[in-house]
Amino acid sequence: MKEKVKARSVPFSKTRNRHANETAEDYVEAVAEIIEESGECRVLDLARHFNVSHVTVSRIVKRLQDQQLLYSQPYRPVELTPKGAKFAKRVRERHAVVLAFLMALGVDKSSAQIDSEGIEHHVGPKTLAAMKRFLES
Amino acid sequence: MKEKVKARSVPFSKTRNRHANETAEDYVEAVAEIIEESGECRVLDLARHFNVSHVTVSRIVKRLQDQQLLYSQPYRPVELTPKGAKFAKRVRERHAVVLAFLMALGVDKSSAQIDSEGIEHHVGPKTLAAMKRFLES
DNA sequence: CAAAAAATGTAGCATGAGCTACGGTTAATG
DNA sequence: CATTAACCGTAGCTCATGCTACATTTTTTG
Numbered sequence: 001m002k003e004k005v006k007a008r009s010v011p012f013s014k015t016r017n018r019h020a021n022e023t024a025e026d027y028v029e030a031v032a033e034i035i036e037e038s039g040e041c042r043v044l045d046l047a048r049h050f051n052v053s054h055v056t057v058s059r060i061v062k063r064l065q066d067q068q069l070l071y072s073q074p075y076r077p078v079e080l081t082p083k084g085a086k087f088a089k090r091v092r093e094r095h096a097v098v099l100a101f102l103m104a105l106g107v108d109k110s111s112a113q114i115d116s117e118g119i120e121h122h123v124g125p126k127t128l129a130a131m132k133r134f135l136e137s
Numbered sequence: 138m139k140e141k142v143k144a145r146s147v148p149f150s151k152t153r154n155r156h157a158n159e160t161a162e163d164y165v166e167a168v169a170e171i172i173e174e175s176g177e178c179r180v181l182d183l184a185r186h187f188n189v190s191h192v193t194v195s196r197i198v199k200r201l202q203d204q205q206l207l208y209s210q211p212y213r214p215v216e217l218t219p220k221g222a223k224f225a226k227r228v229r230e231r232h233a234v235v236l237a238f239l240m241a242l243g244v245d246k247s248s249a250q251i252d253s254e255g256i257e258h259h260v261g262p263k264t265l266a267a268m269k270r271f272l273e274s
Numbered sequence: 275c276a277a278a279a280a281a282t283g284t285a286g287c288a289t290g291a292g293c294t295a296c297g298g299t300t301a302a303t304g
Numbered sequence: 305c306a307t308t309a310a311c312c313g314t315a316g317c318t319c320a321t322g323c324t325a326c327a328t329t330t331t332t333t334g
Contacts, residue, residue, distance in 0.1 A: 014189070016291055019156055020320060044281060052151075056322060058283065063320085075282055075329055102264060105271060111263035118259025126248035127239060134242060153321055157290065181311060191312065193292060200290085212299055212312055 020063075022121045025091045026050070027060060028069050031078055032088035040077040094128060095120045101131040157200075159258045162228045163187070164197060165206055168215055169225035177214040231265060232257045238268040 030049050034041040043061065047054040061078055064070040069084035080088060098120045102112035123131070167186050171178040180198065184191040198215055201207040206221035217225060235257045239249035260268070 014292060015156075015160075016318095016320065019152070019291090023152070023320080042281070043283095052321085053323065054282065055284085055324085060321080102267070105264075105267040107264050107267045111261055115259055115261050115264045119256050122252055122255025122259075124248055124252050126244050127242075127252045130239070130242040130244045151322065153290065156321090160291080179311075180313095189291085190293060192294085192314085195313065197291080 023060060024064055024067065024069060025087075025121055026117075027064055028080065028084050028088045029091045029095065031070060031080055032085070032092060035080070041079075042077055046078070091120070094123060097128060097131050097135070098123055100135055104135055160197060161201055161204065161206060162224075162258055164201055165217065165221050165225045166228045166232065168207065168217055169222070169229060172217070178216070179214055183215070228257070231260060234265060234268050234272070235260055237272055241272055 027046065030046055031041045034045050034049065038045070043054050043057050046052075046057045046061070050057070061070055061072055064084070065072060068081050069087060070078055071081050071084075072078045095116060099112055099116040102116055102119075103109060107115070164183065167183055168178045171182050171186065175182070180191050180194050183189075183194045183198070187194070198207055198209055201221070202209060205218050206224060207215055208218050208221075209215045232253060236249055236253040239253055239256075240246060244252070
């Protein structure tokens with residue numbers, strides 16, 4: 001007889017959850033950019049953006065909709081909820097700071113673009129502030 | 138009327154593989170540190186280090202052994218293969234540079250330690266070189 | 275406006291990383 | 305030296321992210 005599965009006690013320190021949060025940041029950021037560039041964001045736009053199948057995208061969109069970051073209806077474009085738009089704004093600003101910072105450090109644009117996309121998720125408030133100070137000097 | 142959104146010139150690598158590689162970096166680095174500090178590295182040392190169950194550790198150790206980065210026998214300490222030792226050296230040096238760099242930027246030690254552990258995995262050769270130049274000036 | 279093309283959705287599978295429960299080994303110690 | 309404690313392995317579950325194959329809906333077009 002199997003026992004009942006107990007509830008998780010510490011949900012957010014673990015790698016799996018951290019990665020899921022990074023995915024949320026990436027998707028919300030991409031949705032905001034694609035809407036800004038082309039007026040609307042389709043599932044396939046995201047699939048091409050992340051170089052991933054549309055299936056992967058639509059499952060993640062569903063989860064982010066459950067988290068009230070995105071909104072979409074079947075066969076319709078993906079939109080940002082107000083919560084998602086605020087989240088996207090923060091993420092995009094942080095990304096812009098990291099990118100500008102790396103270039104100011106002397107990293108070429110191409111490398112800076114690649115590295116900033118990985119680094120941005122791990123830049124805490126203190127580090128972000130330090131990068132801003134550096135950019136202003 | 139919407140325009141096509143083209144895929145990024147340097148697309149995201151597949152997230153799952155990226156994460157697996159980060160895990161390899163983290164584990165190899167931790168094994169090297171633990172051996173240096175206490176003479177040997179047990180599965181439970183790693184479990185405590187990453188705040189994870191021993192089951193998770195032993196599965197990952199098994200995979201890294203298949204990749205010839207680690208070596209272990211049942212109920213025995215985990216060791217680095219020659220390949221793993223070289224890998225660990227590179228990873229630890231990069232980590233040290235990132236940590237020193239953040240502190241030199243003015244980030245407090247505690248924040249720098251936390252952020253450097255996330256950032257290190259995404260610091261490419263060009264960015265690493267730029268950080269080293271900064272540290273020397 | 276019907277047929278073809280494009281876009282999405284669903285089913286079902288793989289792998290990585292997390293867990294608990296349980297059992298087997300090794301090391302400590304009374 | 306027999307127990308106990310610590311350590312480790314295996315079974316079997318969840319969830320997140322990948323996929324292909326196939327079904328459905330929307331859009332384009334002949």
